[in-house]
Amino acid sequence: MTIAAIFVVFPFCLAFAAFSDLFTMTIPNRISAIVLVSFVVISPLAGLDASKACLHVAAAVLVFGACFCLFAVNVMGGGDAKLLTASAIWFGFEASLIDFLLYVSAFGGLLTIAVLLLRSQENLILAARIPVPRLLLTAKKIPYGIAIALGGFAAYPSSPLMKLALTQFS
Structure with missing residues (x-):
């Protein structure tokens, strides 16, 4: 049951x-709450000891x-900040957190370019009924949130x- 929850809960919430x-253009607060609470419930059941769990919280x-x-300087939305924070707890201070943040940054850059290109072609898109x-x-x-999800999928x-x-499963 715990293994299934590890495979399903976090990716489903990201999706x-x-x-x-x-x-x-909103991320419901309940999604970030589920991501956070599910880590708190699942991690001890999966065998993560308290000291490592504290490092995850610190991350x-x-x-x-x-x-x-x-968020304070209006660069990031509140839903994005909450989802990124809640997702970070799943990675802790290990190299996977750095991987996660790098993936989020890369996908965020690509997403931003794609959205700006779409917006520059708004009239054509509307006329073609795409x-x-x-x-x-x-x-x-x-x-x-799309970049956060893609980064989470890549680093998870x-x-x-x-x-x-995976060690318990094999």
């Missing part, structure tokens, strides 16, 4: 957040500090909980 951000606090600063979410063309922000196989699950 839900990405689709929500794409279509509504999330560090990411929260950076996200709070970016099915693109309307908010993607009209909003002034980038649905960064090397995360500590996934490694624990």
Whole structure:
């Protein structure tokens, strides 16, 4: 049961957040809460000891500090900051956190370029009736939850909980 939860909960929440951000430009608070609470519940059941769990919490606090600063200067949305913070707890201070943040940055850059290109072709897209979410063309922000989800998917196989699950599974 614990192994199944490790394989399903975090990726499902990331996917839900990405689709929500794409279509509504919002990430529901409950998604970030589920990501955070599920780590707290699943990690001891998976065999993560208390000292390592504390390092995971410290990593999330560090990411929260950076996200709070970016939110305060209106560079990052609140939903993105909460999702990034909640996701960081799954990676801890191991190399997988760096991988996660690098993947998020790379996918975020590509996403930003793609959205800006789409917006520059808004008239053509509307005239051709290409099915693109309307908010993607009209909003002034980038649905960064998509980049966070893609970065999470890319880095998750090397995360500590996934490694624990794979050792228990084999």
